[in-house]
Amino acid sequence: MALKTELRVVALVGGVGGAKLAYGLSQLIAPENLTILVNNGDDFWHYGLRICPDLDTVMYTLSGLVDKTNGWGVAGDTIAMLDALRNLGEQPWFRLGDRDLATHLVRTSRLRAGESLTDITRSLSAALGIQASLLPVTNDDVPTIVSTREYGDLDFQTYFVRYRWQPSVSAIRYQGAESARLSDSALAAIQSADLILIAPSNPWLSVGPMLAIPPMREALLARDVPRIAISPIVAGQAIKGPAAKLMAELGYSVTPHTVAAYYGDIINGFVYDRQDSDLVVETVRTLVTDTVMKNEADRVRLAGEILAWAARDDVR
């Protein structure tokens, strides 16, 4: 598919699923017209390093460095540091690849020197040859806290990685989001966008932390352009990760309807999978297509279909 569009596109993305859509978009949209806004809710401190898992996943995916089997981390990375950490009596539970560490070290030392996460991300992306704008939604700290029935409140990575999202979730909160500021670059991108996309990322864990920032919500609602979410739920399942399990634990039906309802008036368009075509979402305009991105061609095809649909007059 050779479609190149002049649309200025902003995509809100989380980790692996969001990175796939971002990759598809990056193949179709001129880099100066593409801004990827990434969830910061997963960011955490670990062994003194500031780790931003979603930013890293998207950065590694767009630069081609990503481990394609996992969908995150650096392809062919080694774990000599982790081995040595165990030798020192530590029990590390978060995978820190040796090459991956360079990203964390540069980010952490620049943050400590007072640079913003936005500027650092821009510089790391540029060094890796990424031409589109890859931005955290905020430079503030907005850690997602997961309340679980087994362990009480857990920070996100403890829930997600350490306990492999097995605890049952009773509530989620986005700590600090109420007073967080949208970064100037993120705001400017939204204000000039012709199309706003919400990737098929986990609504509660990946997109929710961004929407919980009041100026983000306001900026989105102020734009009279197509604002389209893609359902991460297909045939009652999540493509990857805890979305379906989480929805059930929170008492929701595990359907695209629930996702569309969660986004409410933030979206005016919704894309969901052909496997759910017997369901009718009536609140917004919809596109029913194949949304599962199994390979790189799927990513580009899905991005292309959404762009083509969004460009039609009748969507918003």
Add this chain to the structure above:
Amino acid sequence: MALKTELRVVALVGGVGGAKLAYGLSQLIAPENLTILVNNGDDFWHYGLRICPDLDTVMYTLSGLVDKTNGWGVAGDTIAMLDALRNLGEQPWFRLGDRDLATHLVRTSRLRAGESLTDITRSLSAALGIQASLLPVTNDDVPTIVSTREYGDLDFQTYFVRYRWQPSVSAIRYQGAESARLSDSALAAIQSADLILIAPSNPWLSVGPMLAIPPMREALLARDVPRIAISPIVAGQAIKGPAAKLMAELGYSVTPHTVAAYYGDIINGFVYDRQDSDLVVETVRTLVTDTVMKNEADRVRLAGEILAWAARDDVR
């Protein structure tokens, strides 16, 4: 040599040369009777990590992890992180091996959590199976600043590693030493020592930073026990590193005399090499022997000779 001594020994050491003597001592002295006090003047921040090169060199040497060719770093270590750092556009000039990084990460995160360098070093040493006490001399920051004729003031690692000690040195100062405190453990070890040794480390760059701490000087002078330095200068050369070059730049003659004079009343015994046996050091009792430690047997032999000599009544 099977000599085991009941002497309680404190050794003041710097990096590679000091580590060799420490190793020799560790083979002869019961671990509960051996305290290695290590220079902190080289410690620095790099990519947000707190790196203590001399502590690490001694720790890796005593634990057997050390790269025996270099005398520092971890044997067989890889540099995937450094490669990735270069890929991010960085120009790292300090070698950070992947396994070595684990030490820096654990140390840094514990320091940031408020633990003392003394406690952290104790815990890292224990994890690596080191039974003797390995201690920084102080928990305070006492960075060595090297004034050079070419570049003005340089922090130690910039002088030593980045510029490979090629700039000409006009002065050295131990920043913060005047108000630094000796750690309680270091003080206690000195107060109960039967023998105090100063390793054949660089007097100005490795031992000087320790002696510049006033309570350290006082604690040493208060002890009526053998206080013996071993000359790092042999036949007008330094065994390793910039000691000889530095002495000439500072206007000193490059001889064991200069070393003995530098230590002044801190020492009451002095060991120098047979190659300099034509020189007579008159200010303190002396032992002339083979001081060059080419292999592990040399380390144990030299340590043993010094211990035997120190145990004689006529030294102090």
